[in-house]
Amino acid sequence: MSSSRTVLGFDFGTKSIGVAIGQEITGTATPLAALKATDGIPNWDLIANIYEEWQPHIVVVGLPLNMDGTYQQVTYGAKKFANRLHAKFKKPVETWDERLTTADAKSQLFELGGYKKLDKNKIDSVSACLIVQSWMSQ
DSSP, rough: OOOOEEEEEEEESSSEEEEEEEETTTTEEEEEEEEEEEEEOOOOHHHHHHHHHHSSEEEEEEEOTTTTSOOOOOHHHHHHHHHHHHHHOOOOOEEEEEHHHHHHHHHHHHHHHHGGOOOOHHHHHHHHHHHHHHHHTO
């Protein structure tokens, strides 16, 4: 397994999709601007620009599960989004259990600057970072 791959991460949501880019060599991820979505459908041109700019080797999409591991409505949307990414961009896509990443993202942002840092776009992209970092540390 290559340890210097670029990993693109998404925190899927029906209104906003968090985006992060990670490097396996450092085990770190950086938030990018979250993308607006309409009923879970993003602007695919913006996603194509992200692929073009970062040239990811692999893509990780957070899979929102209920605490007991069962699927919820948005889980199916995230799986569909992952399948579309793979079909459109021909890069490997994995889904990753994202339970608790949004809560972790909120607490990290809160520690950095209190309530004023709890902006929805930041939360989604920090969640995407946590998804990427969690996936890399598996």
